[in-house]
Amino acid sequence: MSVHQTTCCYCGVGCGIVVRQEPNGRLTVEGDKQHPSNRGMLCSKGLNLPYTVMDQSDRLLYPQMRLGRSMPLQRVSWDAALERTAAVFRTLIQKYGPDSVAFYVSGQSLTEEYYLVNKLIKGFIGSNNIDTNSRLCMxxxxxxxxxxxxxxxxxxxxxxxxxxxxxxxxxxxxxxxxxxxxxxxxxxxxxxxxxxxxxxxxxxxxxxxxxxxxxxxxxxxxxxxxxxxxxxxxxxxxxxxxxxxxxxxxxxxxxxxxxxxxxxxxxxxxxxxxxxxxxxxxxxxxxxxxxxxxxxxxxxxxxxxxxxxxxxxxxxxxxxxxxxxxxxxxxTGQPNAMGGREVGGLANALPAHREVTNAAHRAELEAFWNSPVRMAPQPGLTATEMFEALADDKLKAIWIINTNPLVSMPDVNAVEKALKTARFVVVQDVSNRADTVALADVVLPAAAWLEKEGTMTNAERRIAYLPKVLDAPGEALPDAEIIWRFAHKMGFGDSFRYTKPAEVYQEYTQITAGTNVDVTGVNYELLRKNRTIQWPFPKKEIANNEVKNPENRVIPPGTQRLFTDHRFYTANQRAQIHAVPDGNASEPTDEDFPLVLTTGRIRDQWHTMTKTGRVAKLGQHSPQPFLQIHPDDAAQRGIREGQLVDVRGRRGEVRVRAQLTDDVRPGLCFLPMHWGKILASNQVRANNLTNALIDPRSKEPDFKFSAVEVVPYRKP
Ligand code: SF4
CATH class of the missing domain: 3.40.228.10 (Dimethylsulfoxide Reductase, domain 2)
Incomplete structure (x- = not known):
């Protein structure tokens, strides 16, 4: 039996897991008692992780592509898939400029993967069009x-x-x-x-x-x-x-x-x-x-x-x-939303919390990467802006990595239309449970949890190393390798000569020197030895690689708390108290749409169920999508418990069963956000109803407030 220490790939808590692999291939997991975040505990999702990798029935095993939208996807070689993608990208960039292409990535991606995509598009293609589904949550x-x-x-x-x-x-x-x-x-x-x-x-x-x-x-x-x-x-x-x-x-x-x-x-x-x-x-x-x-x-x-x-x-x-x-x-919601931020995996950011709008920061990166292009001085398209630009044909091609916008984006009907009319869509994912795969021109099979190595950072700035335990099935490849192979096809091979993720991570740590995210003291060897490290962790800290917490437990090194000297990271080292007006600017309710809809998660499901949907046990908690509505609002509308209802909004409709409960305030109703077409139908997608309003500064969507009406479903 082999034993491995790794980290849960679901949420930002970042629990440590001990994985045991029996000679017959069977996997078991338990919480890592030595891990400082979870101290041996795991929740229902973490405990059931082995099922997500042992069930290979829905895995994407080979690269596929189609020659026209009406044509079926066909198995091709990696070379053919990446060469075609590179040819399309090169043609579009030549004809319409670097901002005609974009990458939409995920807080599930490992730090090395985020770093490579960021380096490729910002430093070599010359566009800042990379954003992440973390834009939707943090x-x-x-x-x-x-x-x-x-x-x-x-x-x-x-x-x-x-x-x-x-x-x-x-x-x-x-x-x-x-x-x-x-x-x-x-x-x-x-x-x-x-x-x-x-x-x-x-x-x-x-x-x-x-x-x-x-x-x-x-x-x-x-x-x-x-x-x-x-x-x-x-x-x-x-x-x-x-x-x-x-x-x-x-x-x-x-x-x-x-x-x-x-x-x-x-x-x-x-x-x-x-x-x-x-x-x-x-x-x-x-x-x-x-x-x-x-x-x-x-x-x-x-x-x-x-x-x-x-x-x-x-x-x-x-x-x-x-x-x-x-x-x-x-x-943080996702396991590596923090790591993505560290390496600048947002349309406005550069590695180590640098900014694309800062000329000195761009110059540092251009020199470090030896960029063949001048880096773009303005922020790229953010998550919602990408799909709007696709719809307007301002963006011609999008490469979606390990996220499922066909279920998770706000105003998802508009997103679906944009993807259907887009000139070129690449989807890189683990399984065909991601609804978005169906709209791809090129499908690239990615390795899953345990099938690749790399690092993630949890919500408390704790960097963890994830070892490779299993071989990926079929021809699936680690995401980092897919990106560096593609970079070679684009002609950037000299700057993407990696053979393993450790080299990518080491490169990243060098550009953090002297920043507030300094991790020059972190490397895979130290992470394997110490299990985790909290940033910042400059090189000089290596000698001091063991500290004790108040209960005298030895814990891994790093920086537990920031600002203990009360010197903040602002220019004058003083924190800024902001007088903020208390108004809201969400979608207004009216006579036609008098209820406020809020969306969210349920206990045992994760995102769009591409992983948890594989685990029968996790489905038992809430097997079907539902709408929570207050009994007074239900009575006014003649709605009974369990009855099928139509939830109508300004952009679409959802049909689910009503759950009458005073757990929601009168005037409010709640829909879980997990279900999509693969597991049910497009008629249960909560995001049929959400709107495209965003915060003007963070560009994060207003998922928690959409105007709707609810009516009993009547057979036509
Ligand atoms: Fe821990 Fe979150 Fe995984 Fe549950 S889902 S085991 S809380 S990391």
Missing amino acids: SSAVVGYKLSLGEDAVPVCYDDIEEADVFYVQGANPAWCHPILWRRIEAHKTANPHVKIICVDPRRTDTARSSDLHLPIRPGTDIVLNNAIGRLLIENGHIDPDFMLDHTDGFPAYREQVLQRTTGEAADLCGIEPNAIRQAAAWIGRSKGFLSLWTMGLNQSVVGVNKNLSLINLHLITGRIGKPGNGPFSL
């Missing part, structure tokens, strides 16, 4: 951190959980979506009954049910609530004037902003009791450790950046940052 947090702390830098770590005494969970359901973190929070609360958990969510989720205080605010009123709490912290003397004086700017304007509404007015707008806001403010104000956790409820909003800033402000006015148990903690 880009508002990135901009929030940059504006307030100076850089996209998560200041905290999971060990802060055991140091905190108040948790403020806003727009997140960690009980279902980050289950192992939630177990750590619950265990901490059980051992320390004075610990308080406040949950802000329009839905009564499992997180809300287990919290001491649930604030079921009206959708879109998070900033009103946070500003109201800020006002009470000021009025109750629970702010830290010395910290603000020494380390922040912007408090006077913030004070003026939050004093504009009384607690009563804020409570009315949020649709909750004033005393609930007072209670939350009192707990936060009196806490010794104030940890806030958030995900999509704040980020996936047309005012997502302002929502982030309003929450980070609470830490800055109270000085609750850079100290154990304190800080704003944006949880």
Whole structure:
């Protein structure tokens, strides 16, 4: 039997896994007890990971291509697939310029893969048209951190959980979506009954049910609530004037902003009791450790950046940052959303948190990569913009890697139309469960989890090494190898002479020298030995490769917390408190579409079910798509429990069964986002109903607020 240590490939918690492979090939997994993130625990998805690789029935095994949209896909060699793709890319670039092509990648991609695609398009093709599905989940947090702390830098770590005494969970359901973190929070609360958990969510989720205080605010009123709490912290003397004086700017304007509404007015707008806001403010104000956790409820909003800033402000006015148990903690949804950000896998970014709009940063990269082109000075197309540009024929070709936009993008009917009319679509994926494969001109089979090696970074800046354990089936290749083979076909071979991912990673670490993301001390050998390392980890840190945490456990090296000296990454080293207006700009409801639809995840499924959909056990929790609607709203519409309903919006329709529950507020309904055509039908895609509104700064879509009406389904 062989034994391997690796990392779960689902969510940003980044749990350590021990994989055992029996001589007959059977795989078993258990939580890695030595891993600092999960300490041996795994959730239902992690425990069932072996089924996702042992079942090969839906795997893409060979490159395929078709010569016309109406023609069937046919098996071809790797050379033929990559040569045709290179020929099409070269022709388009020559005729329409480098911005006529784009790569759309994934927070599931390994750091080395992200780095290579980024290098190829930005440094060699000369376009910034690379974006990631992480744009759909964390880009508002990135901009929030940059504006307030100076850089996209998560200041905290999971060990802060055991140091905190108040948790403020806003727009997140960690009980279902980050289950192992939630177990750590619950265990901490059980051992320390004075610990308080406040949950802000329009839905009564499992997180809300287990919290001491649930604030079921009206959708879109998070900033009103946070500003109201800020006002009470000021009025109750629970702010830290010395910290603000020494380390922040912007408090006077913030004070003026939050004093504009009384607690009563804020409570009315949020649709909750004033005393609930007072209670939350009192707990936060009196806490010794104030940890806030958030995900999509704040980020996936047309005012997502302002929502982030309003929450980070609470830490800055109270000085609750850079100290154990304190800080704003944006949880990443995907396993390597953080790693992708490090290597600049966004349309506006360059490796090591550099910016494409910064001439000095571009010059550094051009020199480092020995680029044959001048790098583009303006940001490329972001996720939603790519599909809009495809529809307008401004973008001619798109290469989609390990993500399934035909289910996951907002206003997905428009995305489907764009992909159907696009001139050239390449899909690189693991299985044909990804609905998008059906619309590809070229299909490239990729290796799955355990079938390739590389690194990922979890939500607490913890870099982990993932070893190759199995051979990929058929002719599937690791994603990094696909990209470097393609680069050779494009004529860039001299700069893409890699033979293994370790060489790619080493190259990346060199450009981090002296930056705030310095990982020059990290290499595969050290990662294999220490299991994980939290960045930054400059070369000089190598000697100090073992540290102990407060319980005297030896933990891997790295930087647990940022800003412990209260010097922030802004130009003047001071954090910026932003006075943010509390308005929302989501799609308006009206007589025709009077309900607000919010979308999200269920406990045992992941994204568009391309992996979890293979595991029968995981389907048992919620076998069918459903719509949660409040009983009062259902009664007004004559809708009964379990009845088939049509959910209608301005862009499309969904037909699912109704689930009547007061877990949602009146006026609100909820659809899970997982199902697509492969597992059900296009009629259950939640994103038929969502809209293309985005936050103007983060370009993140407004998934949590679309105007809809619900009617009983009647047979025609
Ligand atoms: Fe995997 Fe996330 Fe579950 Fe951990 S919490 S086992 S990383 S899905």
